[in-house]
Amino acid sequence: NAGVMQNPRHLVRRRGQEARLRCSPMKGHSHVYWYRQLPEEGLKFMVYLQKENIIDESGMPKERFSAEFPKEGPSILRIQQVVRGDSAAYFCASSPPQGIDTEAFFGQGTRLTVV
Amino acid sequence: AQSVSQHNHHVILSEAASLELGCNYSYGGTVNLFWYVQYPGQHLQLLLKYFSGDPLVKGIKGFEAEFIKSKFSFNLRKPSVQWSDTAEYFCAVNYYNDYKLSFGAGTTVTVRA
Numbered sequence: 565n566a567g568v569m570q571n572p573r574h575l576v577r578r579r580g581q582e583a584r585l586r587c588s589p590m591k592g593h594s595h596v597y598w599y600r601q602l603p604e605e606g607l608k609f610m611v612y613l614q615k616e617n618i619i620d621e622s623g624m625p626k627e628r629f630s631a632e633f634p635k636e637g638p639s640i641l642r643i644q645q646v647v648r649g650d651s652a653a654y655f656c657a658s659s660p661p662q663g664i665d666t667e668a669f670f671g672q673g674t675r676l677t678v679v
Numbered sequence: 680a681q682s683v684s685q686h687n688h689h690v691i692l693s694e695a696a697s698l699e700l701g702c703n704y705s706y707g708g709t710v711n712l713f714w715y716v717q718y719p720g721q722h723l724q725l726l727l728k729y730f731s732g733d734p735l736v737k738g739i740k741g742f743e744a745e746f747i748k749s750k751f752s753f754n755l756r757k758p759s760v761q762w763s764d765t766a767e768y769f770c771a772v773n774y775y776n777d778y779k780l781s782f783g784a785g786t787t788v789t790v791r792a
């Protein structure tokens with residue numbers, strides 16, 4: 565059973581370009597979460613999605629960031645017009661439908677560097 | 680909002696030494712507590728979790744953690760580390776039955792052979 569797959573592992577973008585980060589959840593998981601880890605900080609929640617729905621985007625920056633989880637295909641975190649401050653590790657996690665004892669499984673992360 | 684503090688940024692140990700990593704959280708209500716580990720080049724992996732019951736939790740690879748409610752702490756321990764325990768360790772907390780995790784900044788553990 566493959567785990568949560570994120571790609572690319574490393575992404576370099578020039579300022580002003582777009583970054584697309586992909587996350588394929590574990591088989592049978594319909595919930596996806598994105599977290600961002602800035603240098604020297606812990607992971608910070610960004611957004612929670614279910615298939616075709618954004619449930620909670622309270623951690624997403626108001627501009628330039630968007631996320632989707634279509635009916636078919638991976639979840640995408642999109643950052644438009646990247647700036648140096650977007651350089652970070654972006655982690656995706658997935659879980660089955662919520663229950664009291666639900667655990668989220670994490671991917672390896674995508675390390676974005678903006679030059 | 681929840682905050683999670685990990686006391687050490689980087690710990691360096693020799694093999695067979697004992698390890699203890701501190702974690703404190705700010706919220707006084709019912710919480711779920713987790714320790715995750717990230718080995719070099721790998722995904723974040725759950726070491727152990729506490730939801731309720733016995734406050735001494737045993738996880739994988741010989742790790743354990745103790746939840747002390749009065750101290751808002753959930754410290755991770757291992758009596759004898761191995762070189763393969765070299766990794767980054769993250770403490771995380773969420774409100775009971777909430778999906779959002781709040782993470783500490785992480786502790787890098789380096790075990791010297």
